[in-house]
Amino acid sequence: MTEHLLHAGPAAPGGADRDPTPFPVLWEPARIPGSPLLRPGRMRVGTLGPEGTTSMVALERLGHRLAHLGGPDIVPVPYDSFEELLAATGARGGPAYALVPGAAECATRFFWSPQLRLDATFSTPTPEYGIATRGPSLHEGVLRLATLHETRRLVELLDGAEGGRGRYEIVWVPAESTMHAARLVAAGRADAAITNEPGRSAHRLRFQVSRPGVPMVWMVFGPAVLSRSARPVPSPEHTSGAPYRDR
Known part of the structure; x- marks a missing residue:
C-alpha cells in the first residue's frame, strides 16, 4: 500500500506542492x-x-x-x-x-x-561518493584507504585515476561510517577515504575520483x-x- 492511498497531503498556499522530498x-x-x-x-x-x-x-x-x-x-x-x-x-x-x-x-x-x-x-x-584526500593528488605506492565494509567495492574508482589501481598497494583502514572515514583522513590516520559528499565537505577533503549517487x-x-x-x-x-x- 503506497501513501497516496492514505493521505492527500496538505495543500500549500497557492496550490503549490512544497514538499522537497x-x-x-x-x-x-x-x-x-x-x-x-x-x-x-x-x-x-x-x-x-x-x-x-x-x-x-x-x-x-x-x-x-x-x-x-x-x-x-x-x-x-x-x-x-x-x-x-x-x-x-x-x-x-x-x-x-x-x-x-x-x-x-x-x-x-x-x-x-x-x-x-x-x-x-x-x-x-x-549523495555523490568518491575517494577523497587532504592533498591535491594520490601518491603512488602504499595507500591507506579508510572505508566501511559496505563501500569497499568503490575502490574500483581507482581504475579511473591516472595510472589505474595498479599504482597502489591498498592497506584497508576500517571505518564505521562515511563521515568517520573522512575524519580518519583529516586526522592523518589514513591517506584517502571512500566517503560521500557531506563527509568530503565537512573535513575539507578533495575527491580524486568520484561517481554520482545511486x-x-x-x-x-x-x-x-x-x-x-x-x-x-x-x-x-x-x-x-x-x-x-x-x-
Whole structure:
C-alpha cells in the first residue's frame, strides 16, 4: 500500500506542492492505519551517524516526507554502528524506530529481530561518493584507504585515476561510517577515504575520483507489537466473531 492511498497531503498556499522530498513510501499493509509514523507528535528514529552520513541524509528526507503527510516531527538518534542501533531500538531509553539501508551488511538481522517489524520502505538517491584526500593528488605506492565494509567495492574508482589501481598497494583502514572515514583522513590516520559528499565537505577533503549517487532502498523498522490504541482496524472479513489476528 503506497501513501497516496492514505493521505492527500496538505495543500500549500497557492496550490503549490512544497514538499522537497516527493518520493513515495510503501507501507506494510497490516500496520495501516495504526502506525505512529502517520500521526502527529515527536518521534525518535535511530540510524547510522553522525550528521552527514548517507543514513542521516536519508532520515532527514524521510522526516520532510512524513511531515508533509501529517506525521510526526522526527528526532534523529545517531549510532556508531548498525549493531548498536539494532541493540538499542525498542530497548529502554532507545528509539522506537530504526532506519536501515538495504545495502547494510547486517540488515537481515533487523528482519529477524523478535522486537522489530518492517513498517515501511522507500527509495531515495545517495549523495555523490568518491575517494577523497587532504592533498591535491594520490601518491603512488602504499595507500591507506579508510572505508566501511559496505563501500569497499568503490575502490574500483581507482581504475579511473591516472595510472589505474595498479599504482597502489591498498592497506584497508576500517571505518564505521562515511563521515568517520573522512575524519580518519583529516586526522592523518589514513591517506584517502571512500566517503560521500557531506563527509568530503565537512573535513575539507578533495575527491580524486568520484561517481554520482545511486537510488537506495531504505527500511523503517518499528515495534513488533503496536499498542492497543495503534492497532489496525479489522477488515470486514474479520468481524464474524472470530478473534482478529495480525497476519
